[in-house]
Amino acid sequence: MQSYAIGDIHGQYDLMMRAFDRIETDRTREGAPDSPVVVLGDLCDRGPNSAGVIAHLFERQQTDDTLIVLKGNHDRMFSIFLDDPFGRDPRLRAEYTWMHPRLGGPETLASYGIREPANRPTAQVHAEALAAVPPAHRRWLADLPLFHQRDEAIFVHAGIRPGVPLAAQTEDDLLWIRAPFLEDPRDHGALIVHGHTALEVPSHYGNRLNLDSSAGYGGPLSAAVIEGRKAWLLTDRGRVPLG
Template sequence: MAEPGIHFLDAQGPEGVRLYAIGDVHGRLDLLAAMHSQIMAEIERDQPFDWRVIHLGDYVDRGPDSKGVIDFLIEARKRDPRHLMLAGNHDIGFLDFLKTPAPDGLFVRFGGIQTAQSYGVAITEGASAWFGKAEAAVRKGHTALVEAVPRSHVAFLRSLPFSLTLGDFFFCHAGIKPGVALERQSMQDLIWIRDVFHNHPGLFPKIIVHGHTPVAEAEVMANRVNVDTLAWQSGILTALVVDGSDKRILTMTGKGA
């Protein structure tokens, strides 16, 4: 028998625990730091019994300071384990490139050049030629990047789980496959899925809080919430805040790309 679904309006967080779920950062350390400052100011002001700050993945690529974002998140988690981070497809793509320098992979084609630059590595020689002619340049850049990326960053990325459940909410990077139990979702779907999830009309066992697919402003649906507002380009980083039955959207605005 299928588990009954829950509507966003009826969903509640864990008793006494305020939740902040932050969308895709993509190298925008400025927005992430500003969002954390606002969150910590609210926590200091309101003194909730407990709290969690959940990051929904895609910390690297496209924006200007992927290295700084990872440094920031490592320090935040070290300072307080209530800062939680999930894996996004770009984070896994970064790990994949460090392992195997594919010239036509996600990292090279979709923002990895900026990630490499944040580590002081230039691999920008003729991006259009990377699909054959410049494989040697990719390998050279890969070697330099492997040397430049701290082991602590690789360990951090490898440590990231793919989902998290708190109260009536299920957090992941991209979404879930309808009809599959939450605990049986595949890693591939959790970090890549789009249309079949977005277009599902029914309720899910939990409200799915995700990013991955950019929207102009937070998308609050009956069965899911999308907080990816294309921060690296728009200059708008978005979070869902859940406090008991109260839900609201928090945005941090900076310069656009």
Template sequence: MTFRHLLGLPPTQRYRVPPGMRVYAIADVHGRADLLRPLLGWIAQDNAKRGPIGQVHVVFLGDLIDRGPASAAVLEILARGGETPGASYLLRGNHEEMLLAILDGETDSASAWLAHGGAETLESYGIDPAPYFDDVEALPAALYAAMPGSHIAVLHAMLGQVRIGDYLFVHAGIRPGVPLDTQEGRDLRWIRKEFLNSRADHGVVVVHGHTIAPTVQFRHNRIGIDTGAYRTGRLTALGLEGEARWTLTSRLDAA
């Protein structure tokens, strides 16, 4: 038995992105287009500086919308595409889940959505949110009238998880002990304590957002990269290639 086992620590392991791949992950933009635009530029510069490679992937970990002032601009950037090197993957966060439910006519959680950043999203589309706090049933029609179809298509096309090599990318986390291919969507988008406190070996390193921390959280089984863009003015990207890991941060004074 090794000393690490005696301490109850997991055995050391090297986690890798497959050869010929470079990956960038961005979490919880939350309507901060002013931070996303420069960060995408720095990713392009960083990618060019590191030299040619077979494949480049950029993974957005969800919660692109709400709380910050420019959700419409963020969705427009992603709907247009072309601002990221290589292929982009968009994962669905809990905020996109709430908005999609409203677009589908399910307004049970509409009041919670409005109170937790949805009002700012409405304002970004030129909608006064005030009347809808008292009339949530009118929200779906108002949203469909204001949102371009390309933005709604982006929301519907979002994925639950993406695996690249030894890394699993999700919005919030996973349910420990549950096989990766049978994880519940709600856990992928909402889980906190059970995942964050787990020391289990998940068989992958889970890269996630959803839970704000002052700096990137590197743990043996997870990497949390939500640095609270909407309230701190810091939007962070994680870079991965082979066994290497690095970060890039777009920073402005907190809004």
């Protein structure tokens, strides 16, 4: 039983489409056209075309029931802004807002055609955002699932709180956790396939697989195939073992 996963996209539409192409090539080669594809969240921010990424995934899901799109912390921050331009994600450090250059909110708004979003009154920018983002996309983004479990893998954006049953995990941890998860070497009862913590290359640690290869910082976007607890990076030359 195989599943596919795509790491943090961060508005990189062209990289996303190449990742889907690699997956389709592998599906065809393996004779597995119905194997699911899980997008690990962080669809938006930093990159140049968050609007295109969100629109494509929304439309693709309407006709492709093998596509699962998970929520990332950046997706939640975008949703919070649309609900309340002065709202704050409870896990965001006090010195930042979603509109801070390090987080990439302005790039997301610019991709919707909003002019100079970081340099004009917030209320005005918010009103333009509500007019620019289709209501169906806004609802879809807010309602994205937090995890997906299949075979011997659990797919999630950031990770899990070690030792806590999956049903008892909090949304904050699933979208934001780092050290307590990343530093825990124990077996979690499944391979945790995640993103959120940017690396230069995707890495398999035995108990978890990190597929965030820094697309949000100019790096590549990784797509992988998972079979049991083994994984392979998909490249233009085919599969490359991870771990």
